Amino acid sequence: MILIGMLDSPYVRRLAISLKIKAIDFELQPLSVFSNLEMMQTVNPLLKVPMLITNSGIKLWNSSLILEYIELVYHSKRKLLPSNQNLIEQSQSIISIVLAICEKAIQLYYEYNLRPEQKQHEDWINRITKQLNSGLDLLDKSINLKNNNYLITDKILQADITLAVVLKFIEDKLPEVYTNLVSDPLQQFSQQMESLEVFQKTYSKD
Numbered sequence: 658m659i660l661i662g663m664l665d666s667p668y669v670r671r672l673a674i675s676l677k678i679k680a681i682d683f684e685l686q687p688l689s690v691f692s693n694l695e696m697m698q699t700v701n702p703l704l705k706v707p708m709l710i711t712n713s714g715i716k717l718w719n720s721s722l723i724l725e726y727i728e729l730v731y732h733s734k735r736k737l738l739p740s741n742q743n744l745i746e747q748s749q750s751i752i753s754i755v756l757a758i759c760e761k762a763i764q765l766y767y768e769y770n771l772r773p774e775q776k777q778h779e780d781w782i783n784r785i786t787k788q789l790n791s792g793l794d795l796l797d798k799s800i801n802l803k804n805n806n807y808l809i810t811d812k813i814l815q816a817d818i819t820l821a822v823v824l825k826f827i828e829d830k831l832p833e834v835y836t837n838l839v840s841d842p843l844q845q846f847s848q849q850m851e852s853l854e855v856f857q858k859t860y861s862k863d
């Protein structure tokens with residue numbers, strides 16, 4: 658399998674870390690949708706990452722759908738979703754909040770970095786910052802980090818991976834947001850996850 662995209666994308670990184678934890682072989686092709694535009698255009702005309710090329714040559718997009726494909730096809734491998742209903746609900750709820758935070762963080766990053774300053778839209782920036790903040794608040798209320806190293810069980814699951822890569826993206830790309838809006842328990846969770854070997858070996862700031 659070939660995974661296309663750069664590790665500074667939280668979506669690409671959640672997939673790469675998940676594949677490694679599940680011990681599934683893949684080749685990472687770190688192409689950027691911005692700086693490798695020409696090469697990317699030929700292999701990935703949607704210009705969206707992550708893109709996965711399966712062993713039979715089929716192209717898949719969208720990190721959540723690709724993770725679903727991997728869970729379905731490689732069902733004998735280590736599972737990253739819990740198996741009882743209560744824990745599945747907890748896990749999916751956390752992942753959905755985290756993906757909303759991720760979307761807002763990326764919108765904010767693009768607004769500041771891709772749009773010329775004079776064309777930046779203050780109302781839009783305020784709206785997405787508020788949504789980002791609400792997501793972080795909701796997350797603080799939904800999780801209990803005191804008793805457990807991980808969010809759902811005593812093993813690392815998709816909710817842990819997704820939350821960690823999104824917190825690292827915010828820390829790297831929106832440092833003021835990280836300092837001002839991300840709570841201490843979430844920052845501690847991030848540090849703990851980033852100290853794991855698989856996170857350190859699957860990381861690039863740019």
Ligand SMILES: N[C@@H](CCC(=O)N[C@@H](CS)C(=O)NCC(=O)O)C(=O)O
Nearest residue numbers: 666668690704705706707719720721
């Ligand atoms: N919901 C998608 C989001 C993927 C996404 O937005 N990726 C960004 C990179 S972090 C991208 O492709 N940006 C280029 C663009 O949106 O045109 C997923 O889970 O894969």
